[in-house]
Amino acid sequence: AQKVTQTQTSISVMEKTTVTMDCVYETQDSSYFLFWYKQTASGEIVFLIRQDSYKKENATVGHYSLNFQKPKSSIGLIITATQIEDSAVYFCAMRESSGSWQLIFGSGTQLTVMP
Amino acid sequence: EAAVTQSPRSKVAVTGGKVTLSCHQTNNHDYMYWYRQDTGHGLRLIHYSYVADSTEKGDIPDGYKASRPSQENFSLILELASLSQTAVYFCASSQDRGREEVFFGKGTRLTVV
Numbered sequence: 033a034q035k036v037t038q039t040q041t042s043i044s045v046m047e048k049t050t051v052t053m054d055c056v057y058e059t060q061d062s063s064y065f066l067f068w069y070k071q072t073a074s075g076e077i078v079f080l081i082r083q084d085s086y087k088k089e090n091a092t093v094g095h096y097s098l099n100f101q102k103p104k105s106s107i108g109l110i111i112t113a114t115q116i117e118d119s120a121v122y123f124c125a126m127r128e129s130s131g132s133w134q135l136i137f138g139s140g141t142q143l144t145v146m147p
Numbered sequence: 148e149a150a151v152t153q154s155p156r157s158k159v160a161v162t163g164g165k166v167t168l169s170c171h172q173t174n175n176h177d178y179m180y181w182y183r184q185d186t187g188h189g190l191r192l193i194h195y196s197y198v199a200d201s202t203e204k205g206d207i208p209d210g211y212k213a214s215r216p217s218q219e220n221f222s223l224i225l226e227l228a229s230l231s232q233t234a235v236y237f238c239a240s241s242q243d244r245g246r247e248e249v250f251f252g253k254g255t256r257l258t259v260v
Contacts (some may be wrong), residue, residue, distance in 0.1 A: 079248040
């Protein structure tokens, strides 16, 4: 069965620093997709970045990048040069390419960026 | 920009009453979803649909029904609302069932009293 685990409940960092949020997943499928979403204080959920399991290169979008360690079933989100507006809850999610194609979410990590 | 619109944005319902949450998307997406979020938790899938007039059960379908009368519209129905169904509900849509991102509405805060 699919499972996504985020063990960090909350993280606080100073502005302009780099933060890494952890995520591990479980799947029996050989092909899958990993996503990170951000939920703002208003509750809005926004897609940030995706990693395809068959790609070795880590995805990068703006100041977001991923640390994909397939043997460890791990997909960390790295935010560089953090800004106050990066304060939000970050969700890791996974979708298998066969069988159940549900988007399964982790429980989220609350990031607070301090001035 | 893909758009998923939910209505109402918040609602207070009475225990035992019927509640209908509506969702409309202008993305021309085939796949639509209803998720539930409880305070401090991730999202859990209630129902989903990949074609009009057909719906499928997700992980937590008990107590909920869904209706997809057209590609654009997807409703979530609570026939007999209960206190345990107090939560925030998100509708979402996607182009495919794989690598494409899922677009979320802004959520409906439902309080059952």
